[in-house]
Each structure stands twice: as structure tokens, then as C-alpha cells.
Amino acid sequence: MFLVPAKTPKIIKLLYPNYIWDMATLDKVLYLTFDDGPTPEITSWVLRLLKQYNAKATFFCIGNNVKKHPELFSKLLKDGHRIGNHTQQHKRGWGTPLELYIQDVENAQLEINALTKNDYNHQSLLFRPPYGKVTRAQASKIKVQGYKIIMWDVLSFDWDANTTKENCLKYVTSKSKNGSIIVFHDSKKAAKNLQYALPRVLQHFAAKGYVFKSLPNYM
Numbered sequence: 001m002f003l004v005p006a007k008t009p010k011i012i013k014l015l016y017p018n019y020i021w022d023m024a025t026l027d028k029v030l031y032l033t034f035d036d037g038p039t040p041e042i043t044s045w046v047l048r049l050l051k052q053y054n055a056k057a058t059f060f061c062i063g064n065n066v067k068k069h070p071e072l073f074s075k076l077l078k079d080g081h082r083i084g085n086h087t088q089q090h091k092r093g094w095g096t097p098l099e100l101y102i103q104d105v106e107n108a109q110l111e112i113n114a115l116t117k118n119d120y121n122h123q124s125l126l127f128r129p130p131y132g133k134v135t136r137a138q139a140s141k142i143k144v145q146g147y148k149i150i151m152w153d154v155l156s157f158d159w160d161a162n163t164t165k166e167n168c169l170k171y172v173t174s175k176s177k178n179g180s181i182i183v184f185h186d187s188k189k190a191a192k193n194l195q196y197a198l199p200r201v202l203q204h205f206a207a208k209g210y211v212f213k214s215l216p217n218y219m
Contacts, residue, residue: 006171022153023179032057037186038072055212063088063108082214084126093134153180158193165196
């Protein structure tokens with residue numbers, strides 16, 4: 001049994017109203033997000049697949065991966081996707097001292113800014129805490145710096161070795177609704193489940209008339 005459910009309960013959203021869990025809309029729109037990249041081969045595969053469906057997404061990038069793979073990061077921008085900050089070293093907020101955690105966020109942003117050249121359309125003011133674990137003090141500091149903290153409505157559990165590829169697909173197709181923010185991972189750890197589930201998610205919802213958008217620039 002997962003301690004974290006695939007669908008974020010309403011009570012959690014009410015307890016943390018300053019985090020963004022989904023987008024309020026009556027339109028058939030879904031917000032795909034990808035954490036932990038950019039990762040060679042896997043991120044490229046995701047980009048090719050998204051292009052087939054004219055789908056846009058938001059990529060929460062680890063600063064170290066941006067530094068190691070600048071061409072791949074630039075491809076995210078070229079294809080019109082939104083970028084978010086996922087810390088420099090994928091630090092877990094719980095148990096990490098405040099200043100050390102904030103420095104890790106700032107280091108990631110420096111890597112991102114160096115490649116976006118501070119262009120408003122590309123510069124990230126979005127942040128997702130690794131593991132979804134961030135203290136109130138850390139979150140407050142991050143928000144003061146101008147970030148929106150993006151959580152999720154639906155988790156695919158693509159990274160979890162105990163989750164079958166079929167269940168990964170089922171979580172997303174059965175739990176998502178208009179405006180859902182959905183979490184996948186463009187990482188090696190998630191590749192097996194991701195490469196099974198993502199094409200089927202896109203096909204399933206496209207057939208129902210849904211479009212896939214990146215989180216809006218006005219956020």
C-alpha cells in the first residue's frame with residue numbers, strides 16, 4: 001500500500017492551499033509534468049512522443065542534469081515546453097537545513113537562467129520539491145523569492161519498481177480530470193513504466209477530445 005495515494009485527497013489540498021495542485025477549468029485540458037530530467041534518450045523520446053500529439057508539458061529539471069546536458073535542455077525550450085526548478089541535487093526538504101536547501105534551489109536556477117538568458121517566456125518561476133517533501137519554512141522562503149510551488153493532482157508512480165506498467169497507466173487514466181496536473185518522470189528509473197504508459201495516456205485522452213498544455217506563463 002502506498003503512503004501517498006495516486007490521487008491527491010481534497011483534504012490535503014485544503015491543508016496546503018498555497019501550493020498548486022491542479023488548474024481550475026471546465027475545459028478538457030490536462031497538464032503533464034515530468035520530473036528529474038533532462039536525461040539522455042529518455043527525455044528525447046518523450047519530446048518526440050509529445051510532438052506527435054501536439055502536446056506541451058512542463059519539465060521540472062534537476063540543475064545538475066541541466067548542466068550535464070545543455071543541448072537536451074535547450075531542446076525542451078525549442079519545442080515550446082515550460083521549465084520548472086527541481087533543485088540542483090534532488091534534495092529532500094525534510095531533514096535538510098533551511099539555508100542549504102534554499103542554496104540548492106538557487107543553484108538550480110542559476111543553471112536554468114544561464115541557458116534561458118533570462119527570457120521571460122522560458123525562465124522558470126515554478127518549483128516542485130523532490131519527493132513532494134518541503135518544510136513550511138522552506139516553502140515560505142521559496143515563495144518569497146517569487147516561485148509558485150507546483151504539486152500534483154495525479155501521480156503515475158512510474159518510478160516505483162513495485163508498480164506494474166499496467167497500474168501506472170490505470171492510475172492516470174482513471175484519476176485524471178479536467179485541469180489535472182499529472183506527474184511522470186523522464187528518468188532511467190521510470191523508463192519502463194513511462195514508455196508503456198505515456199503513449200497510451202496520450203492516445204486515451206486525445207481520443208476523448210483532451211489537449212495537453214504546459215503550465216501557463218502568467219503563473
